[in-house]
Amino acid sequence: MDALTDLLRGVRAQSALMCRAFASPPWSVRYPGPAPLTAVMTSHGDGWLIAEGHQPMRLRAGDIGLVRGPLPFILADDPATPLQLDTGLPGCDEWVSGTRTYRFGAEGTTLVVTGSYEVEGSVSDRLLNALPRAFVVPCGPCGTIDLLSEEIAKDRPGQESVLDRMLDLLLVFALREWFDRPEANPPAWYRALGDPVVGPALRAIHDEPGRTWTVVELAERARVSRAVLAKRFTAQVGVPPLTYLTEWRMSVAADLLAKPDATVHSVARAVGYRDGFAFSTAFKRVRGVRPSDHRVVALRA
Structure with a gap:
């Protein structure tokens, strides 16, 4: 992709x-x-x-x-x-x-x-x-x-x-x-998707945000050692792999919460959280608001 x-x-x-x-x-x-x-x-x-x-x-x-x-x-x-x-x-x-x-x-x-x-x-x-x-x-x-x-x-x-x-x-x-223009400033992860090491790990996260990924599993996707992936991923994306995983899950969750038929519980499960409390804590830490509050605002818009 x-x-x-x-x-x-x-x-x-x-x-x-x-x-x-x-x-x-x-x-x-x-x-x-x-x-x-x-x-x-x-x-x-x-x-x-x-x-x-x-x-x-x-x-x-x-x-x-x-x-x-x-x-x-x-x-x-x-x-x-x-x-x-x-x-x-x-x-x-x-x-x-x-x-x-x-x-x-x-x-x-x-x-x-x-x-x-x-x-x-x-x-x-x-x-x-x-x-x-x-x-x-x-x-x-x-x-x-x-x-x-x-x-x-x-x-x-x-x-x-x-x-x-x-x-x-x-x-x-x-x-x-x-x-394609030189003045475009896409996010770091966008550019990193083309990297032969970081790209496979990023695509794995994007394709399955609900999976319980470890750095070892992501490194296996990239066919490099855990240390090599962690260093290269952080250098190109700006954050370590598991930090990025959490941020990506919250981005996906924010979009899902805006759908009329979604619930906080269903969204939590979709992005890899069996515990709604843990999901709410992570969402508020990354996005600054509780998922229920984000959903109310999104549905009113």
């Missing part, structure tokens, strides 16, 4: 909020940006992505921008264009199959599309923590963006699922481009 596939495991849009805006220059649209992750793109025409705390970023047709919320942002034909529309205010020109449509300007020569992962848990914490707050990647000609632009206007059975899967695909395209 490659590093990006591992990072994307469990990422799945659920009733994503789609929005499109037809505009002619000058145009400027504000988005409140409360969602955990929002993809932005222009199907026709160019624009700028302007996020709080960031320099304006050019968004050309075929590019994909990602905004990690909560973070308000503006899409405009020029950074200097005064704001003309705030999508956070009530009202839109059209609402079809969960997609909001806005039209302003004389001809609407530019089509701006956004898709937001609205549901907590549909994007894992480990992915969000690996990303900057806002960035743009040049993906070149992308048929998926054009297809999304066409599908987003339809009102057919299964439309919500079609749009969700298209958004997932665009996210993969964007992240693949981003992590």
Whole structure:
């Protein structure tokens, strides 16, 4: 399994909020940006992505921008264009199959599309923590963006699922481009997955977080001695193998706790704890809150 596939495991849009805006220059649209992750793109025409705390970023047709919320942002034909529309205010020109449509300007020569992962848990914490707050990647000609632009206007059975899967695909395209860039700063474990010694141990932990791993067993997976694995693992990942195991279990647990049908007990068993008290203690030590409190907040979001 490659590093990006591992990072994307469990990422799945659920009733994503789609929005499109037809505009002619000058145009400027504000988005409140409360969602955990929002993809932005222009199907026709160019624009700028302007996020709080960031320099304006050019968004050309075929590019994909990602905004990690909560973070308000503006899409405009020029950074200097005064704001003309705030999508956070009530009202839109059209609402079809969960997609909001806005039209302003004389001809609407530019089509701006956004898709937001609205549901907590549909994007894992480990992915969000690996990303900057806002960035743009040049993906070149992308048929998926054009297809999304066409599908987003339809009102057919299964439309919500079609749009969700298209958004997932665009996210993969964007992240693949981003992590190949020199300015990307992925987490240490992401880079270490490609190491011939540390990689097998990491994949074993990721694949079976509920197993009672020992350093000896992980070293056997890597085909090295216990001492060699411990030293190399700590140097590349930043923490010893069993410390990482605990942190990874809590990351998995945090995602599982956000699922409506989960319980603290079932999550504890899934990540290798037979004792709910021991799990709660570990979760609070690593995440700073009790699992029950984390679950309440996640389900309310």
